Amino acid sequence: GMARRQHRRHQTYQEGQDEQHLRQLTLIxxxxxxxxxxxxxxxxxxxxxxxxxxxxxxxxLMRWQHPTLGFxxxxxxxxxxxxxxxxxxxSRWMIDSVCAQLHEWQHQGHHLSAAINLSAEDVMDxxxxxxxxxxxxxxxxEPHQLGLEVTESAVMQDADLAAQSLEQLNQxxxxxxxxxxxxxxxxxxxLKRLPVHELKIDKSFVLxxxxxxxxxxxxxxxxxxxxxxxxxxxxxxxxxxxSATLLGQLGCDYLxxxxxxxxxxxYQVVDWLNDFExxxxxxxxxxxxx
Ligand code: C2E
Ligand code: MG
Ligand code: MG
Ligand code: MG
Numbered sequence: 001g002m003a004r005r006q007h008r009r010h011q012t013y014q015e016g017q018d019e020q021h022l023r024q025l026t027l028i029x030x031x032x033x034x035x036x037x038x039x040x041x042x043x044x045x046x047x048x049x050x051x052x053x054x055x056x057x058x059x060x061l062m063r064w065q066h067p068t069l070g071f072x073x074x075x076x077x078x079x080x081x082x083x084x085x086x087x088x089x090x091s092r093w094m095i096d097s098v099c100a101q102l103h104e105w106q107h108q109g110h111h112l113s114a115a116i117n118l119s120a121e122d123v124m125d126x127x128x129x130x131x132x133x134x135x136x137x138x139x140x141x142e143p144h145q146l147g148l149e150v151t152e153s154a155v156m157q158d159a160d161l162a163a164q165s166l167e168q169l170n171q172x173x174x175x176x177x178x179x180x181x182x183x184x185x186x187x188x189x190x191l192k193r194l195p196v197h198e199l200k201i202d203k204s205f206v207l208x209x210x211x212x213x214x215x216x217x218x219x220x221x222x223x224x225x226x227x228x229x230x231x232x233x234x235x236x237x238x239x240x241x242x243s244a245t246l247l248g249q250l251g252c253d254y255l256x257x258x259x260x261x262x263x264x265x266x267y268q269v270v271d272w273l274n275d276f277e278x279x280x281x282x283x284x285x286x287x288x289x290x
Pocket of ligand 3: 179180200202203236
């Protein structure tokens, strides 16, 4: 009867919870050797300039191939690494891996730039600026070849410390973007204090741009706001030509998304670049240069 069904449903729920918990514990335990066991790798996704149609940068995105659980998405393991105190190990590996890759591409004649994603822990790490600059120097790279993507919430955990750290990196020539813009809770007053060059409009506003009136309004106002603050605008999650065209008309500066390319392993990047034909989008209305 009813009572029995409910009991069973409850058991199933509990089992689901236990399973989830066990998975998290396993992942946290195994994260510690993911670096040394070479289970991590970086995927690269291009950002394209709307005006020239050309690739301006690649975003580096972390991937984890777990030996028994398979592919683990970064949205799952990054937050576990943050909560279990392992994120700095991953970030240090990532910084070295991306710079080594840029060095290798450079050696092959491709002077590329990459953006890395930083966690709140990284932004609060007082040793980070020096580490980044030393690593760039070690691989013979220019500071402008490395961009940093930080989320609003990462920066807002300690806005003063973040401002100090980012200012140091900005002075050294690194470009800084606010990622997932619109989903956090930063005030414009706080944002204004940060040495930011770029706003990345979160993909949740971009994915259904063509059908959701609200999303269109948000994206249009964000582009206007960003430009008024002297910033470049990037839209992530561009999945079709209609969105790309619309974003171009709205004056968005850079596009990123599956319509252009999915994140790819490093060994595919040069071939992909050689095959890539510059986008031809309707030229946006002229803007005052930020
Ligand atoms: P993010 O930095 O906002 O990266 C954008 C995410 O959107 C990526 O997911 C990317 O693969 C995905 N994406 C790009 N284009 C499209 C599209 O057209 N449609 C859809 N549906 N998705 C698209 P991914 O690679 O799973 O990364 C998720 C998040 O994990 C990243 O969001 C970032 O916050 C975090 N992350 C990834 N790598 C690192 C890392 O090395 N360090 C840190 N701290 N966080 C990272
Ligand atoms: Mg990002
Ligand atoms: Mg983002
Ligand atoms: Mg995101």
